[in-house]
Each structure stands twice: as C-alpha cells, then as structure tokens.
Amino acid sequence: xxxxxxxxxxxxxxxxxxxxxxxxxxxxxxxxxxxxxxxxxxxxxxxxxxxxxxxxxxxxxxxxxxxxxxxxxxxxxxxxxxxxxxxxxxxxxxxxxxxxxxxxxxxxxxxxxxxxxxxxxxxxxxxxxxxxxxxxxxxxxxxxxxxxxxxxxxxxxxxxxxxxxxxxxxxxxxxxxxxxxxxxxxxxxxxxxxxxxxxxxxxxxxxxxxxxxxxxxxxxxxxxxxxxxxxxxxxxxxxxxxxxxxxxxxxxxxxxxxxxxxxxxxxxxxxxxxxxxxxxxxxxxxxxxxxxxxxxxxxxxxxxxxxxxxxxxxxxxxxxxxxxxxxxxxxxxxxxxxxxxxxxxxxxxxxxxxxxxxxxxxxx
Numbered sequence: 001x002x003x004x005x006x007x008x009x010x011x012x013x014x015x016x017x018x019x020x021x022x023x024x025x026x027x028x029x030x031x032x033x034x035x036x037x038x039x040x041x042x043x044x045x046x047x048x049x050x051x052x053x054x055x056x057x058x059x060x061x062x063x064x065x066x067x068x069x070x071x072x073x074x075x076x077x078x079x080x081x082x083x084x085x086x087x088x089x090x091x092x093x094x095x096x097x098x099x100x101x102x103x104x105x106x107x108x109x110x111x112x113x114x115x116x117x118x119x120x121x122x123x124x125x126x127x128x129x130x131x132x133x134x135x136x137x138x139x140x141x142x143x144x145x146x147x148x149x150x151x152x153x154x155x156x157x158x159x160x161x162x163x164x165x166x167x168x169x170x171x172x173x174x175x176x177x178x179x180x181x182x183x184x185x186x187x188x189x190x191x192x193x194x195x196x197x198x199x200x201x202x203x204x205x206x207x208x209x210x211x212x213x214x215x216x217x218x219x220x221x222x223x224x225x226x227x228x229x230x231x232x233x234x235x236x237x238x239x240x241x242x243x244x245x246x247x248x249x250x251x252x253x254x255x256x257x258x259x260x261x262x263x264x265x266x267x268x269x270x271x272x273x274x275x276x277x278x279x280x281x282x283x284x285x286x287x288x289x290x291x292x293x294x295x296x297x298x299x300x301x302x303x304x305x306x307x308x309x310x311x312x313x314x315x316x317x318x319x320x321x322x323x324x325x326x327x328x329x330x331x332x333x334x335x336x337x338x339x340x341x342x343x344x345x346x347x348x349x350x351x352x353x354x355x356x357x358x359x360x361x362x363x364x
Contacts (some may be wrong), residue, residue, distance in 0.1 A: 032061065036062040037050060039062045040053055040062055040076070042064075043064045043066070043074045044066075044072040044073070044074040044084050044086065044182070045071065045072040045086075046185075046189075047071075047072050047084075047086060047182050047185045047186050048076070048084065048178070048181075048182055049178075049181035049184075049185060052177050052178055052181040053076060053078075053082070055174075055177060056080065056082065056160065056162070056174050056177050056178055057076065057079060057080040057081065057082060057160075057162075058078050058080060059079075060078050060079055061078070062076065062077070062078055063076070063077040063078075065077075067083075069085070070085050070086055070087040070099075071086040071088055071154070071186065071190065072084070072085075072086040073085045073086070079163075080137070080160060080161055080163065081161050082159065082160040082161075082178050083158070083159045083160075084156070084158050084179075085099055085155075085156070085157045085158075086154065086155070086156050086182065086186050087099055087155045088152070088154060088190070089145070089153045089154065089266035089270075090148075090151065090152045090153055099157040100120065100122060100141055100157050101143075101245065101263075101266075101267050101270050101271075102120065102247065102261070102263070102267065104247060104261050104316065105259075105318065106122075106124075107209050107210060108122065108123055108124065108206045108207065108208060108209065109206060109207040109208075109236065109238055109247055109249075110122035110206055110243075110245065110247075111203070111205070111206050111207065111239065111243075112204075112238065112239055112240065112241035112242060113142060113144065113176060113197075113200060113203065113241075113243075114197075114200075114203075114239075114241040114242065115197045115198045115199070115200045115201075116195075116196070116197030116242075117144055117180070117197035117242070118144065118145045118147065118242050118243065118244050118264075118265070119142060119143055119144035119145060119243070119244070120143050120243055120244070120245060121140070121142050121175065121203050121204070121206065122140065122141055122143075122206055123138065123140035123141070123166060123206050124139060137161050137162060137163050137164075138161070138163075138164065138165065139159065139161045140159070140160065140162075140175050140206075141157060141158060141159035141175065142157075142158050142176045142179040143155065143157045143179075144180070144183050145244050145265055146183055146186070146192055146194035146196075147194055147265060147307075147308050148190075148191075148192035148194050149192075149193045149194075152192060153265060153266050153308070154183075154186055154187065154190060154192050154194070155266055156179050156182050156183040158175075158176075158178045158182065160174075160175050160178065162174055162175065166205060167205065169202060169203075169205075172202070172203040172205070173201055173203055175203070176203060177200070180196075180197070180199070180200060183196065204238070207236060207237075209236050210236075212236060213234040213235060213251060214234065214235055214237075215233065215235070216228040216232070216233055216250065219235040219237055219248075221238055221239045221240060221248075222237040222238055222240060222246045222247060222248040222262075222343075223235035223236075223237040223248040223249075223250070224346060225342045225343075225346050226248060226250070226260065226339050226342050227335070227338050227339060227342060229252075231252040231256050232250040232251065232252045232256065232258060232335075233252050234250070234251045234252060235248065235249070235250060236248075236249040236251070237249070240347065244263070244265050244266065244267045245261070245262065245263055245264070245267050246261065246347055247260070247261050247262075248260040248343060249318075250339070256317075257317065257318040258316070258317055258318070258336070258339065259315070259316055259317075259318055260313070260315050260340060261313070261314050262312070262313050262343070262344065262347040263311065263312045263313075264306060264308060264309075264311045264351055265306075265308035265309055266308075268310060268311050268312045269309065271284070271312055272286060272310075272312065282294070282295065282298040282299055284299065284301045284303075284314065286310070289303045289357040290302040290303065290356075290357040290358060291359075291360075292333060292336070292337055292359050292360050292362060293328065293333070294363075295327055296328065299314060299315075299316060300314065300315040300316070300336050300340055300359070301313060301315070301340075302340060302341075302356045302357050302359055304344065304353040304354050304355065304356040304357065305353060305354040306351055306352070306353035306354070307353070311347075311351065311353055311356075313340060313343065313344035313347065313348075313356060315336055315340040315343075330362045330363070330364050333362035334361075334362055337362065341356075341358075341359055344356040
C-alpha cells in the first residue's frame with residue numbers, strides 16, 4: 001500500500017503544476033485583456049471607440065501615450081499606431097497644436113473624405129507606385145471638421161501608421177475608421193449637434209502633384225473652369241466633395257507654376273490667424289476682402305461669406321526663382337485675376353456661399 005500511495009503522489013504533483021500554470025495563464029490573459037480594454041476606454045478622455053481601434057490597429061498589448069493640447073490628444077499603439085487629436089476650433093485661430101490644415105506646397109495633394117463628411121485624407125508621401133511592390137507600413141491621416149450649431153466647430157485629426165500600400169483601395173478606409181467613430185463620440189460628449197456622415201467604405205488616392213496632371217481644358221474637379229494662359233496649360237486637381245480645403249495647381253512646359261487654394265470654416269480661421277502674425281503688409285486680412293498683388297512678392301486673394309464663416313481664396317506662384325526677378329505685368333495680373341475669379345466662384349457655389357468679392361482690375 002505504501003508503494004501505491006507513492007505512485008499517486010508522483011502522478012498528482014505534475015498534474016497540479018499543469019493546473020496551476022494553466023490557471024495562471026488564463027488569469028494573466030484575462031487580466032491583460034481587461035487592462036488593455038480599460039486603457040482604450042480611458043484613452044483620449046474616453047472619446048475612442050474600443051472596437052474600432054481594435055479593428056484598425058489589431059489585437060495585442062496596448063500602449064497609450066496621453067499628450068497635451070486640444071480637447072483630447074493621445075497616441076495608441078498595438079500592431080499599428082494612431083495619433084488622435086480632438087480640438088475645439090470655434091475660437092479664432094483654430095488649431096494651434098498640430099491638426100492638419102493643408103499645405104499648398106506639398107508634393108502630395110490631399111483628397112476629400114466625402115461620404116457626407118467635411119474632411120481630408122492625406123499622406124506625406126505615397127508609399128508605392130504601380131509595379132513598385134508593397135510597402136511595409138504607411139503613415140497617412142484623416143482630418144474631419146464638425147460644424148456644430150450656434151457657430152461652434154470641432155475637428156478630429158487621426159494620423160495612423162498601418163501595414164499595406166495606399167495603392168490598394170481596400171487598405172484606405174481603415175485610415176478613416178478611428179476618425180469617424182471618435183468624431184461621433186466627441187460630438188456627443190461636447191454637445192455638438194453636427195450632422196455626421198456615413199460609414200467610409202472607399203477613399204480616393206492622394207494626388208502626386210508633380211506627376212498626375214491633365215490638360216486644363218478637361219479638368220472636372222477643383223481646376224474646372226479655370227482659364228489658362230499660353231504657358232499654363234496643365235492642371236493637377238482633386239474632387240471637391242465638401243472638403244474644407246481645396247487646391248488647384250496650374251503648370252506648363254516651363255518652370256512657371258500657379259497654385260489656387262480655398263479654405264473654409266476652421267481652415268480659414270487658422271489661415272487668417274497665421275497671416276495676422278505675419279510682418280508682411282500684403283497678406284489676407286479680415287478687413288481686406290479682395291486684393292490683387294502689386295509686387296513680385298505680393299499675394300492675390302478674395303473672400304466670400306459662407307454658412308461656416310468667411311472663406312478665403314488665394315493665388316500664388318510656386319516658381320519663386322522667376323517671381324523675385326521683376327514685378328508682374330498688367331497682362332499677367334489680368335490672367336491671375338481671371339483664374340482666381342473663376343476658381344473662387346465655382347468653389348464658393350459648391351459650398352453654398354455668397355458670391356466672392358470682386359477683385360480689382362490691374363493698374364495699367
């Protein structure tokens with residue numbers, strides 16, 4: 001009998017260890033999941049949708065880095081990562097902490113989000129062209145503007161780094177998922193009675209400014225209806241589709257290049273605030289609704305009254321090498337005036353604005 005008891009103890013000891021290890025792993029796994037879920041629920045002031053973040057960034061241990069600025073600002077990392085910034089852009093000046101507001105000189109033009117949202121989809125550099133093969137990961141972002149009632153507005157900017165190439169249309173909607181769900185939660189939490197858009201199941205590809213152009217006469221988006229010149233015959237454009245920032249680039253066979261931009265709502269507020277801090281006298285200002293440049297370094301702009309404030313339309317040259325050499329001729333100024341007038345009129349109409357202010361005629 002003593003031998004039998006010894007065998008039972010010898011067999012029972014390993015079994016107990018297995019049970020303890022399994023229990024520990026089960027408890028540890030449950031605890032890790034609970035801790036990760038709690039971290040997501042608390043991140044960015046509780047404005048994130050946990051399921052959306054998991055769907056986009058993948059499963060696994062969660063890292064959250066809370067950052068200062070705005071209503072909420074945090075970075076979440078799992079397999080992929082996302083930086084989320086929620087701001088109240090009601091006050092003049094709009095974003096001061098890093099929200100995306102468009103850059104006319106960018107080599108990749110942002111495209112509208114569409115689907116009932118006022119927003120942009122952008123990237124700093126397209127990761128791959130057709131035939132180049134896939135990229136390991138790509139950083140791109142979505143910026144949304146929520147026009148609340150009573151003149152208020154919120155913005156949500158999400159910059160994500162995810163696997164896959166943007167050239168594959170199936171990969172792009174993931175970049176908008178966290179932005180749209182965060183926007184819905186931010187609107188609820190902040191009492192913003194904004195009309196939200198639909199789920200985003202497709203996004204256009206951001207446009208390569210130097211490579212993706214067409215004859216100006218066939219333009220159908222932001223460059224539609226803009227008259228060219230003998231040297232400006234090509235257009236690089238995007239769709240409009242309710243975007244708070246629009247851009248049209250005109251180029252030709254030489255080095256001359258002209259860019260036309262439109263800013264609405266919080267984007268226009270930010271642009272005006274930037275100019276107020278400028279030491280240049282010939283820049284857009286609230287008390288100067290329209291202006292035709294008078295020097296080689298000056299700016300040409302006009303404005304229009306819109307449901308979300310005063311929109312700003314600008315024309316500038318990207319070819320500073322020639323722009324600095326001499327003052328523009330009356331013929332050149334007349335062409336600039338015609339181009340900005342046409343661009344601003346079509347853009348303002350698409351945004352349900354009043355007609356833009358008339359630009360003065362050039363002095364002869």
